[in-house]
Amino acid sequence: MSDTPSTGDVRRAAAILRDGGLVAFPTETVYGLGAAARNAGAVARLYAVKGRPADHPVIVHLASAEDLGGWAAEIPPAATALATAFWPGPLTLVLRRGAGVPNAVTGGRETIGLRVPDQPLALALLRAFGDGIAAPSANRFGAVSPTTAAHVRESLGDDVDLILDGGPSSVGVESTIVDLSTPAAPLLLRAGGTPVEELAAVLGAVPQPDLGPARAPGMLAAHYAPRARVELCTDGAALTARAAALLSAGTPAVAAVLPSRTRATLPPELTVLARPRDTAAYARDLYALLRDADARGVSTLLVVPPDAAGIGLAVRDRLARAARSTGGDHA
Ligand code: TXA
Numbered sequence: 113m114s115d116t117p118s119t120g121d122v123r124r125a126a127a128i129l130r131d132g133g134l135v136a137f138p139t140e141t142v143y144g145l146g147a148a149a150r151n152a153g154a155v156a157r158l159y160a161v162k163g164r165p166a167d168h169p170v171i172v173h174l175a176s177a178e179d180l181g182g183w184a185a186e187i188p189p190a191a192t193a194l195a196t197a198f199w200p201g202p203l204t205l206v207l208r209r210g211a212g213v214p215n216a217v218t219g220g221r222e223t224i225g226l227r228v229p230d231q232p233l234a235l236a237l238l239r240a241f242g243d244g245i246a247a248p249s250a251n252r253f254g255a256v257s258p259t260t261a262a263h264v265r266e267s268l269g270d271d272v273d274l275i276l277d278g279g280p281s282s283v284g285v286e287s288t289i290v291d292l293s294t295p296a297a298p299l300l301l302r303a304g305g306t307p308v309e310e311l312a313a314v315l316g317a318v319p320q321p322d323l324g325p326a327r328a329p330g331m332l333a334a335h336y337a338p339r340a341r342v343e344l345c346t347d348g349a350a351l352t353a354r355a356a357a358l359l360s361a362g363t364p365a366v367a368a369v370l371p372s373r374t375r376a377t378l379p380p381e382l383t384v385l386a387r388p389r390d391t392a393a394y395a396r397d398l399y400a401l402l403r404d405a406d407a408r409g410v411s412t413l414l415v416v417p418p419d420a421a422g423i424g425l426a427v428r429d430r431l432a433r434a435a436r437s438t439g440g441d442h443a
């Protein structure tokens with residue numbers, strides 16, 4: 113649908129969820145593919161459509177932090193503090209799961225990932241549905257996450273019963289995931305839309321990345337990959353040199369993305385896909401840029417990542433994964 117969804121559309125979407133169907137909906141981070149979280153059959157269909165292994169847990173979306181008690185066994189003080197500070201918003205909390213939470217959403221684990229999204233249509237849907245909605249990003253397993261309704265349609269087509277179109281996602285990268293399920297210090301399982309600096313200000317310490325066996329299984333594999341080979345360049349000079357080498361070797365369809373502030377004297381034959389004006393714009397446009405590279409048949413995408421501050425950490429993380437999984441990273 114191209115018009116702004118109405119109350120009727122939201123009611124219809126909630127009814128589809130109640131019947132065990134799948135509804136794609138906008139969040140501030142990326143579009144989610146939603147199913148009734150307590151309906152094991154619906155969640156099984158969700159996994160089948162995504163092509164996702166059954167032992168990967170899925171985030172359950174809630175209308176409000178007041179609903180946490182229905183899903184978590186206990187709510188540690190740090191969880192209350194983070195929920196108060198950042199919900200609704202791009203932050204997922206991993207907590208010990210409550211009694212009766214189906215294995216389907218936890219991947220059989222003792223923990224559950226929960227978040228309250230900051231997007232009016234998502235919140236309207238959650239309120240109309242009246243319970244938790246399990247929703248991974250609305251792309252096939254291993255592909256680039258969707259930040260528009262058109263991306264969802266391209267990826268999932270008729271496998272989804274309804275797509276609510278809320279326009280482009282405002283943040284553009286997935287939620288930050290913090291594990292509070294153990295007595296140990298909070299762990300950062302995924303950099304994302306909520307900057308770690310802001311988490312640290314609330315927690316009193318910087319959450320450390322999980323260095324043990326990965327607890328967020330979706331993060332193990334190199335995801336977020338376009339077909340184009342993604343190569344990371346440290347600065348404008350490095351990008352210019354690499355572009356010149358590729359072009360003089362006759363490499364077709366070389367393109368670049370670099371921050372507007374990055375100085376570079378680019379070869380005129382180089383296609384510049386974007387020069388994001390700041391890190392927020394870089395994050396917001398990142399996945400659309402990767403899709404654009406593929407749509408244009410780009411063979412090699414040369415990228416200068418943003419600085420690591422704020423949401424830049426998440427953008428750098430996704431670009432590093434894209435480079436790793438497309439062979440553009442020789443590490
Ligand atoms: O921004 C987002 O988080 C988006 C929107 C739709 O909310 N969702 C999203 O879902 O990115 P997905 O399924 O693509 O990624 C969820 C990540 C996976 O890496 C998964 O392993 C991790 O969250 N996760 C979910 N529940 C977990 C749990 N109980 N323990 C550890 N990791 C968990």
Ligand code: MG
Pocket residue numbers: 248249257330
């Ligand atoms: Mg995903």
